Amino acid sequence: MLKKIIIGCMALIFGLTMLGTALALEKGNQRKGKYSYRKVYKSCMARGASETDRPILNPDAKTRAQWTRIFEKANYADFGCEEEWAALSQEEVSDIYGYLWEYAADSPTPAKCK
Numbered sequence: 102m103l104k105k106i107i108i109g110c111m112a113l114i115f116g117l118t119m120l121g122t123a124l125a126l127e128k129g130n131q132r133k134g135k136y137s138y139r140k141v142y143k144s145c146m147a148r149g150a151s152e153t154d155r156p157i158l159n160p161d162a163k164t165r166a167q168w169t170r171i172f173e174k175a176n177y178a179d180f181g182c183e184e185e186w187a188a189l190s191q192e193e194v195s196d197i198y199g200y201l202w203e204y205a206a207d208s209p210t211p212a213k214c215k
Contacts, residue, residue: 127195134200137193145182157181160204161211168205172198 138156145151157180163171171179172194177186189197204212 128199128202129192129195131200131203134196138197138200141182141185145185150182160201161206163205164207165202165205168201
């Protein structure tokens with residue numbers, strides 16, 4: 102009987118852990134993400150911090166696992182334009198993550214920013 106209770110508790114903990122992991126990084130709207138990603142660099146160029154309004158990294162610059170690691174750690178230093186990235190809402194960051202993840206190098210349809 103005690104063995105069944107322990108197994109049940111372990112299964113519950115495992116299930117809650119998996120649910121928490123799944124909800125931790127939510128992929129947002131890819132279409133909005135593409136727009137937001139470009140908007141960051143346009144405002145960065147308007148401020149004079151960038152010479153071009155095109156994003157530094159294309160979606161196909163990294164694999165899906167690499168994009169996930171970047172967004173889990175919230176390490177946006179590789180993107181440049183720190184002020185603009187700091188001003189983004191969590192929803193916009195989720196949308197950008199969804200866009201970059203969906204069109205990553207190892208996705209069925211890798212894409213470059215145009």
